[in-house]
Amino acid sequence: MGLLAPWFLGGLAALGVPVFVHLLRRHISIPRPVGSLMFFERGTQSSTRHRRLRYLLLFALRFALILLVILAFANPFIRRLNTASNARMLLIVVDNSFSMRVGTRFADARRLALATLAAKPRAQKAQIVVLGGQLETLTQPIDDDAQLRAALQSIQPGDGHANFGELGRYMRTLSESVRSPIDLHLFSDMQRSAMPENFADMVMPANVKLVLHSVAPSAVPPNWTIESVSAPAELSDPKDPKRSHVEAIVAGFGTPATAKTVSLVINGKVTASHKVNIPANGSAAVNFAPLNVGYGFNRCQVRIEGGDAFPADDASVFTVRRSDPERVLFVHNANDTRSPLYFGAALDAAAHASFVLQSVAAEQSTDLDPSNFAFVVLSDVPSLPSIFEHALSTYVAGGGNVLIALGTNSARNPSIPLWGGNSHDVHDYTRTGNPASIGQVDFTYPPLQQDQPGRDNGGWGDVKVLYAVPVDPGQARVAARLNDGTPLLLEKQIAEGRILLFTSGLGNLTNDLPLHPVFVAFVDHIARYLSGSDRLSGSRLVDSFVQLRSATASQAAAGAVEVIDPDGRRPLSLSEARTAQSIRLQRAGFYQIHFADGRDAVIGVNPDRRESNLQPIPPDLLTLWTGSSAAPGGQSSGFAPGASKFRNISLWWYVMLLAMVAALAQTAVASGYMGTQREEP
Amino acid sequence: MQRFLDPEVLAGISSLDLLAKTVVDGFVAGLHRSPDFGFSQEFAEYRAYTPGDDLRHVDWNLFARTERCYLKRYRGETNSQLTILLDASNSMQYTSGPPPKMDYARYIAASLFYLAIRNQRDAAGLIVFDDEVREYIRPSTRPGQLARLFAGLEHAEPRARTDFAKPLRHFQNFLHRRGIAIVISDFYESPEIIVNTIAPLRFHGNEVVLFHILDPQEIRPVIKSSSLLVDLETDQRIEVVPDYVKTTYRAKVDAHIEELRSRTLAAGMDYQLLVTNQSLDTALREYLTLRQAGN
Numbered sequence: 001m002g003l004l005a006p007w008f009l010g011g012l013a014a015l016g017v018p019v020f021v022h023l024l025r026r027h028i029s030i031p032r033p034v035g036s037l038m039f040f041e042r043g044t045q046s047s048t049r050h051r052r053l054r055y056l057l058l059f060a061l062r063f064a065l066i067l068l069v070i071l072a073f074a075n076p077f078i079r080r081l082n083t084a085s086n087a088r089m090l091l092i093v094v095d096n097s098f099s100m101r102v103g104t105r106f107a108d109a110r111r112l113a114l115a116t117l118a119a120k121p122r123a124q125k126a127q128i129v130v131l132g133g134q135l136e137t138l139t140q141p142i143d144d145d146a147q148l149r150a151a152l153q154s155i156q157p158g159d160g161h162a163n164f165g166e167l168g169r170y171m172r173t174l175s176e177s178v179r180s181p182i183d184l185h186l187f188s189d190m191q192r193s194a195m196p197e198n199f200a201d202m203v204m205p206a207n208v209k210l211v212l213h214s215v216a217p218s219a220v221p222p223n224w225t226i227e228s229v230s231a232p233a234e235l236s237d238p239k240d241p242k243r244s245h246v247e248a249i250v251a252g253f254g255t256p257a258t259a260k261t262v263s264l265v266i267n268g269k270v271t272a273s274h275k276v277n278i279p280a281n282g283s284a285a286v287n288f289a290p291l292n293v294g295y296g297f298n299r300c301q302v303r304i305e306g307g308d309a310f311p312a313d314d315a316s317v318f319t320v321r322r323s324d325p326e327r328v329l330f331v332h333n334a335n336d337t338r339s340p341l342y343f344g345a346a347l348d349a350a351a352h353a354s355f356v357l358q359s360v361a362a363e364q365s366t367d368l369d370p371s372n373f374a375f376v377v378l379s380d381v382p383s384l385p386s387i388f389e390h391a392l393s394t395y396v397a398g399g400g401n402v403l404i405a406l407g408t409n410s411a412r413n414p415s416i417p418l419w420g421g422n423s424h425d426v427h428d429y430t431r432t433g434n435p436a437s438i439g440q441v442d443f444t445y446p447p448l449q450q451d452q453p454g455r456d457n458g459g460w461g462d463v464k465v466l467y468a469v470p471v472d473p474g475q476a477r478v479a480a481r482l483n484d485g486t487p488l489l490l491e492k493q494i495a496e497g498r499i500l501l502f503t504s505g506l507g508n509l510t511n512d513l514p515l516h517p518v519f520v521a522f523v524d525h526i527a528r529y530l531s532g533s534d535r536l537s538g539s540r541l542v543d544s545f546v547q548l549r550s551a552t553a554s555q556a557a558a559g560a561v562e563v564i565d566p567d568g569r570r571p572l573s574l575s576e577a578r579t580a581q582s583i584r585l586q587r588a589g590f591y592q593i594h595f596a597d598g599r600d601a602v603i604g605v606n607p608d609r610r611e612s613n614l615q616p617i618p619p620d621l622l623t624l625w626t627g628s629s630a631a632p633g634g635q636s637s638g639f640a641p642g643a644s645k646f647r648n649i650s651l652w653w654y655v656m657l658l659a660m661v662a663a664l665a666q667t668a669v670a671s672g673y674m675g676t677q678r679e680e681p
Numbered sequence: 682m683q684r685f686l687d688p689e690v691l692a693g694i695s696s697l698d699l700l701a702k703t704v705v706d707g708f709v710a711g712l713h714r715s716p717d718f719g720f721s722q723e724f725a726e727y728r729a730y731t732p733g734d735d736l737r738h739v740d741w742n743l744f745a746r747t748e749r750c751y752l753k754r755y756r757g758e759t760n761s762q763l764t765i766l767l768d769a770s771n772s773m774q775y776t777s778g779p780p781p782k783m784d785y786a787r788y789i790a791a792s793l794f795y796l797a798i799r800n801q802r803d804a805a806g807l808i809v810f811d812d813e814v815r816e817y818i819r820p821s822t823r824p825g826q827l828a829r830l831f832a833g834l835e836h837a838e839p840r841a842r843t844d845f846a847k848p849l850r851h852f853q854n855f856l857h858r859r860g861i862a863i864v865i866s867d868f869y870e871s872p873e874i875i876v877n878t879i880a881p882l883r884f885h886g887n888e889v890v891l892f893h894i895l896d897p898q899e900i901r902p903v904i905k906s907s908s909l910l911v912d913l914e915t916d917q918r919i920e921v922v923p924d925y926v927k928t929t930y931r932a933k934v935d936a937h938i939e940e941l942r943s944r945t946l947a948a949g950m951d952y953q954l955l956v957t958n959q960s961l962d963t964a965l966r967e968y969l970t971l972r973q974a975g976n
Binding site for chain 2: 031032033034035036037038039040041042
């Protein structure tokens with residue numbers, strides 16, 4: 001038994017208050033009148049010893065209340081021996097991110113983790129967690145050393161990007177369920193790029209003692225890497241100088257100025273090599289053109305020859321699919337020539353895919369089969385021939401995609417073909433003379449995707465919309481809105497297919513979007529999105545997801561998908577292959593995917609290039625991080641099993657509970673004493 | 682009817698007129714027929730003439746036979762004069778429970794006035810005093826006298842201190858006829874001074890009665906702990922301990938009462954201790970006894 005804040009006992013002087021109120025103060029209470037003092041003589045008690053306390057129960061309750069409050073502030077505690085069941089939990093976190101492949105970092109981390117586990121008391125519970133692209137718990141808190149050791153030994157170096165903010169969030173969640181103190185031992189190369197943007201994200205909760213085990217050498221080795229590769233995912237003509245080329249950026253971290261040989265490897269054969277001068281700690285671009293690839297999927301790689309301290313990041317893989325140009329059906333009003341012109345020009349200008357636009361008037365679409373086209377565009381068509389509309393419905397249900405653009409003709413026919421809704425009104429901003437602008441853009445939506453949109457709303461902020469048709473979004477996803485809240489771009493999933501609705505036109509009569517550069521990127525993205533080619537080839541980052549089937553597709557109608565990872569294994573089980581809607585690309589290399597709709601894809605997967613920067617977190621930041629936990633840690637590599645033989649159990653809560661009871665009883669008793677005495681009638 | 686003489690019951694009656702009527706009627710109805718008390722025109726006695734006696738009361742027939750001069754007296758015809766001296770000092774407002782001493786004194790005075798004027802056809806007057814004479818109502822039997830006396834009692838609110846000397850001097854100036862003088866007070870003064878001050882009233886042949894009004898708590902006070910007491914007249918404060926009150930105080934009060942009684946009787950006056958929780962018939966009986974005795 002002890003007190004955590006004994007200086008609060010000075011407050012015991014306040015106990016004199018009830019004594020004064022009940023004993024001393026009563027002495028000067030209300031004087032009693034008498035007719036005459038003729039027969040009285042003065043008599044004073046020599047001490048308070050002879051005086052009687054009145055309201056003894058009230059006095060006792062008040063005394064107890066003050067005593068308990070003071071005691072609560074002094075924070076009494078009792079010491080209990082740490083038993084095995086309530087001892088500190090040991091949490092071993094091993095970083096297996098891509099940068100741990102450098103040298104012997106991962107092996108060192110695992111060896112240190114095993115040593116820490118061996119030093120643990122037998123009864124202490126421990127948990128093994130892997131910090132890679134995602135945080136994975138390999139075990140529950142258990143005291144089975146064999147199982148814990150096996151879990152540690154099963155950890156392999158990964159290709160993901162570690163984030164200490166993720167660790168901080170996990171610990172905050174864990175501390176809500178685990179009340180006992182936690183000793184967190186982190187085995188990592190303490191890469192600076194693993195820090196979150198906000199330091200507060202990685203701060204540990206109060207009951208966590210963080211012990212860091214850095215496995216990075218003090219000297220940072222120079223490292224060159226392929227920072228990025230820009231190559232067409234689809235290519236129809238290798239001799240097309242506009243598209244048939246590859247541009248790679250080679251960057252160095254902590255490197256001197258040097259010359260490096262960079263090669264382009266296609267299907268295992270080096271097709272071109274260039275020598276490039278890379279400045280110190282700088283980057284340089286390398287171009288390979290033309291891109292001579294055969295029909296089908298071509299597994300390509302840009303790599304730096306010669307090697308360095310981190311050879312795993314010297315290559316970047318991607319896939320180029322060569323095919324004949326795909327046709328796009330553009331159905332428009334007979335007298336509308338502007339929208340096919342603008343849309344076709346933007347489609348031609350797009351660099352990443354090759355499409356041929358086939359524009360027809362709505363009246364001539366009767367005999368067309370939509371399944372022969374990559375996707376279909378309906379531009380300001382208030383009505384369609386019924387045969388063609390039925391064919392389009394079937395096409396969408398089978399997985400086809402349609403872009404519907406509304407225009408001035410929508411005012412004549414409020415029904416929107418295929419979409420299933422009506423337009424009740426039109427917004428003609430020319431009447432007010434104040435055109436609308438695009439106020440809200442969802443840049444996570446694939447057709448509008450931009451990594452870092454600028455202040456002009458990614459180029460959309462300058463677009464003026466003169467005419468728009470307000471549509472009730474219902475269940476549809478709204479990707480962009482005008483500044484008055486009118487939805488501009490909506491997507492609705494129907495069976496296997498998608499319908500995109502652009503509530504303004506694709507010509508320059510209803511808006512000036514076609515006159516802005518963002519229109520080309522928009523058309524390019526939307527063409528790739530609707531044709532599905534963006535998920536068939538190209539490159540992705542580790543830990544990104546690929547959608548295998550739509551969420552609304554029925555499992556009975558959909559077939560199984562097949563995924564083969566870079567190691568040639570199938571990561572999905574048979575049941576997962578029939579039900580999984582997406583897959584996370586965990587490994588670097590080429591993934592082969594056979595989708596449920598029968599299409600094949602080969603995707604190159606590269607690690608996050610932030611892992612190539614091996615610069616560690618400065619020591620002062622590490623000190624700040626460990627100091628943010630409850631107990632001051634330090635970069636000690638040893639484990640102190642006897643550090644907390646006893647633990648203090650605070651009685652604050654119980655004492656305050658008693659004080660509250662005393663306060664309530666005091667109130668009840670005092671109100672009984674002090675209540676107004678009513679005269680009996 | 683006896684319960685109408687209980688002071689606690691009377692405290693609920695606000696009108697002095699009604700109160701006095703209730704008390705006196707209740708008192709008279711409760712009396713047994715007695716040869717000592719009656720209100721007829723029957724012959725009572727002969728009394729030798731003394732200089733100053735009214736010659737109209739001389740029995741001339743007897744004088745003719747015996748050549749002695751006697752006065753003929755009849756029962757109920759012997760009109761007397763009642764004067765009440767009411768102490769209205771601050772100490773009279775003390776109470777430990779209804780009624781206060783002042784109210785109790787008012788009840789007594791009102792009942793005596795009613796008995797004197799309505800039943801005995803005596804003249805009645807009132808002197809209200811504290812340290813000086815605050816009100817003087819000349820004794821009279823005129824119509825409306827009773828109402829004036831009651832009004833005088835109503836206005837007699839306690840204030841200031843007691844001083845017997847000045848009001849008694851004043852009383853002597855106006856006293857030209859023998860009668861009964863009743864002094865109602867709590868007599869917080871030395872018995873010697875009280876008796877010396879009041880005794881001259883007898884020189885004119887008055888019967889003097891001292892009604893000593895005290896609260897039960899003034900005779901046997903009870904305090905549980907050390908208390909601060911305040912004198913209602915002087916506002917003086919002293920702290921008193923329970924032991925003193927239990928022993929010394931009681932002895933002093935008893936000695937004071939006894940000394941006052943003995944000195945009063947020795948001076949030819951009557952003394953009656955009236956405690957405010959006693960019924961009022963003691964005072965009325967005392968008055969009738971005195972009146973019967975020789976006035």
